Amino acid sequence: MSDKMELVSFKLCPFVQRAVIVLKRKKVDFKITYIDLSNPPEWFESISPLGKVPVLKVGKEVLFESAVIQEYVDEVTPPSLHPEDPLIKAKNRAWMVFGDDLNMLMFKMAHAQSEQAFNELQETLIGKLKQLEGVHSGKAFFNGNTFNLIDAAFAPFFMRLELMAKASGLDFLSDVPKMQKWSDALLSESCVTSSVVKELPQMYLGMIKNVNNSYLASICR
Ligand SMILES: N[C@@H](CCC(=O)N[C@@H](CS)C(=O)NCC(=O)O)C(=O)O
Known part of the structure; x- marks a missing residue:
């Protein structure tokens, strides 16, 4: 993957933190962008279908929902952190x-x-x-x-x-x-x-x- 993944974050959010932990564990070189959820920028509202963080930008695509982001990052950076069975x-x-x-x-x-x-x-x-x-x-x-x-x-x-x-x-x-x-x-x-x-x-x-x-x-x- 040539472009860095970019995670859109709010510093206090536990759901964002789940994604960060997996990115760190997998040693992914990613970019993190913090927003203020009480005053979200327009660009965020246009890319986040639920108006929530985390959002992960992967090239031109956007992923949302922390569980989905965790699973995606895990899958593209083998070996998986999930048990095999x-x-x-x-x-x-x-x-x-x-x-x-x-x-x-x-x-x-x-x-x-x-x-x-x-x-x-x-x-x-x-x-x-x-x-x-x-x-x-x-x-x-x-x-x-x-x-x-x-x-x-x-x-x-x-x-x-x-x-x-x-x-x-x-x-x-x-x-x-x-x-x-x-x-x-x-x-x-x-x-x-x-x-x-x-x-x-x-x-x-x-x-x-x-x-x-x-x-x-x-x-x-
Ligand atoms: N189910 C979502 C929950 C994410 C969530 O609730 N994020 C909060 C911040 S911790 C949020 O963005 N809230 C803004 C809002 O609800 O308008 C996930 O797991 O990603």
């Missing part, structure tokens, strides 16, 4: 879809306006983590000791959950030890640590603390 691969893809909900739940937790609403969402989140605990290998990564595409898909969630936990003093992973081990392993991978701008922690915490009247903002340091 078609059934395990299909199961991984299904749990990757399951992971989308976790990002949405964490976003809702940040916006909950009362302690009760926050606690209900937190319970739902922990319930989902328990479901994942039941299907996780218990080793460093989801399927075992090898970093797969599913690990890239979950890392942005665990990065933000750890930031939320540190700022609030809450422990979301105390009942799910496999998740804690997975989070620790993911957050020490260089393709993960290098997949965000260095000011991401301050930006994320600033975002949480600026939500008007949210319960989370009231308990964060």
Whole structure:
């Protein structure tokens, strides 16, 4: 491929981060363009069918949806990060879809306006983590000791959950030890640590603390 792929990003977005992790893991020389989602440029609106990031420009073509972008980048840069067995691969893809909900739940937790609403969402989140605990290998990564595409898909969630936990003093992973081990392993991978701008922690915490009247903002340091 002669032209560099170009990823259109918003610095805080966990879905963009999934794509960046795969691009970094595969050592792809790509370009990243940041936009402000609250004031998106006209050119972005004309290329992004859903008005969302990430968007990956490949020559004159444009791809959207983080899962599709992850799969495309993985496919054009063999060997694949997916497990080979078609059934395990299909199961991984299904749990990757399951992971989308976790990002949405964490976003809702940040916006909950009362302690009760926050606690209900937190319970739902922990319930989902328990479901994942039941299907996780218990080793460093989801399927075992090898970093797969599913690990890239979950890392942005665990990065933000750890930031939320540190700022609030809450422990979301105390009942799910496999998740804690997975989070620790993911957050020490260089393709993960290098997949965000260095000011991401301050930006994320600033975002949480600026939500008007949210319960989370009231308990964060
Ligand atoms: N399902 C999409 C979700 C992407 C998404 O929600 N991106 C957010 C930023 S984190 C966005 O662009 N939101 C802008 C909007 O909804 O208008 C994916 O996986 O790529």
